Amino acid sequence: MSDQQQQQPNEQQLNEQQKIDDQKFFENIDAYIALANAHETSNRGAPQLVGASLIFAAARYNTFLVARANGEPDAFNAKKEEAKAYFMDQFSKMLDDNWADYNQNFEQYRIQK
Structure with a gap:
C-alpha cells in the first residue's frame, strides 16, 4: 500500500469524523443559545x-x-x-x-x- 493510500481516510473514519463534527456543531449552538439567553436577561425590555x-x-x-x-x-x-x-x-x-x-x-x- 502506498503512503498516499495509507493517509487517505476510509469511509468509517469519515463517518466517525462526521459524528464528532455534528456533536461539536450542536454543542456550539447550545453555547450560543445559552449566551443569548443570558444577554436577554440583561436586556429586559x-x-x-x-x-x-x-x-x-x-x-x-x-x-x-x-x-x-x-x-x-x-x-x-x-x-x-x-x-x-x-x-x-x-x-x-x-x-x-x-x-x-x-x-x-x-x-x-x-x-x-
Missing part, C-alpha cells in the same frame, strides 16, 4: 437586540472567514456575491427547519426558558 446581535455577529464572523480564505482584497471582493448567496441560502434553510420544529412543538417550546 429589548430582547430583539439579542437576535439582531446574533445575526450581526454571524455576518461579521462569516465575512472574516471569507476574507481569511481569500487573502487578497481582489479575491475577497470577487467572492462577495457567491458567499452572500450561500449564507442567505443556509440561513433560509435553517430558519425553515427551526420554524417547522417550533411549529410541531409549539406548546412545549413556548413554556421553556
Whole structure:
C-alpha cells in the first residue's frame, strides 16, 4: 500500500469524523443559545437586540472567514456575491427547519426558558 493510500481516510473514519463534527456543531449552538439567553436577561425590555446581535455577529464572523480564505482584497471582493448567496441560502434553510420544529412543538417550546 502506498503512503498516499495509507493517509487517505476510509469511509468509517469519515463517518466517525462526521459524528464528532455534528456533536461539536450542536454543542456550539447550545453555547450560543445559552449566551443569548443570558444577554436577554440583561436586556429586559429589548430582547430583539439579542437576535439582531446574533445575526450581526454571524455576518461579521462569516465575512472574516471569507476574507481569511481569500487573502487578497481582489479575491475577497470577487467572492462577495457567491458567499452572500450561500449564507442567505443556509440561513433560509435553517430558519425553515427551526420554524417547522417550533411549529410541531409549539406548546412545549413556548413554556421553556
